[in-house]
Amino acid sequence: MPLRPVTELFTSxxxxxxxxxxxxxxxxxxxxxxxDAAELTRSPIIIxxxxxxxxxxxxxSEERIGWYGTLGRAAAESACVPCGLIFNECxxxxxxxxxxxxxxxxxxxxxxxxxxxxxxxRVSKLVQFAHKYRVAVEAEIxxxxxxxxxxxxxxxxxxxxxxxxxxxxxxxxxDLLSVSAGNIHVLVNDQQELIxxx
Numbered sequence: 158m159p160l161r162p163v164t165e166l167f168t169s170x171x172x173x174x175x176x177x178x179x180x181x182x183x184x185x186x187x188x189x190x191x192x193d194a195a196e197l198t199r200s201p202i203i204i205x206x207x208x209x210x211x212x213x214x215x216x217x218s219e220e221r222i223g224w225y226g227t228l229g230r231a232a233a234e235s236a237c238v239p240c241g242l243i244f245n246e247c248x249x250x251x252x253x254x255x256x257x258x259x260x261x262x263x264x265x266x267x268x269x270x271x272x273x274x275x276x277x278x279r280v281s282k283l284v285q286f287a288h289k290y291r292v293a294v295e296a297e298i299x300x301x302x303x304x305x306x307x308x309x310x311x312x313x314x315x316x317x318x319x320x321x322x323x324x325x326x327x328x329x330x331x332d333l334l335s336v337s338a339g340n341i342h343v344l345v346n347d348q349q350e351l352i353x354x355x
Contacts, residue, residue: 160234209247245267273325281329297336298318
């Protein structure tokens with residue numbers, strides 16, 4: 158089936174009382190596994206690829222973002238469950254715009270090095286650009302701790318300030334906002350202490 162607008166997927170999930178999962182893929186095989194699992198459980202899903210990984214400096218060759226957009230759209234169109242397609246967590250404005258043109262229907266600019274005002278300005282411009290292509294934009298306020306090493310690292314994490322988040326959403330007209338509220342990014346050890354708020 159064709160890609161579904163991500164805002165429609167979230168509205169349906171809210172109305173239906175279920176979670177809408179995003180499961181990142183790294184190659185064709187992992188993408189097929191994600192789609193197979195979604196079809197097996199008859200679950201609407203967001204599929205996609207990590208923009209920070211694909212655009213990381215020092216890679217041996219430049220990734221062709223258009224190929225990832227084509228692959229993701231083909232997977233979604235062949236799936237028997239509703240799918241959205243995200244180009245996720247990319248710090249490069251130009252790469253995110255390329256993803257918009259490549260057929261992703263959700264993009265996320267993520268740059269933890271940017272100041273709040275700079276990030277707000279960049280996301281505002283991205284929203285104006287992406288909405289012309291009917292592409293939704295996700296942003297983030299606050300930074301999640303990482304659990305990718307098996308231990309929770311909170312050294313660079315910050316909780317989301319609700320007032321700052323409200324100001325950001327109003328100023329940017331962003332479609333989705335990721336927040337840091339005690340959750341963990343890439344939890345690989347289910348025995349970890351999940352509450353890190355002090």
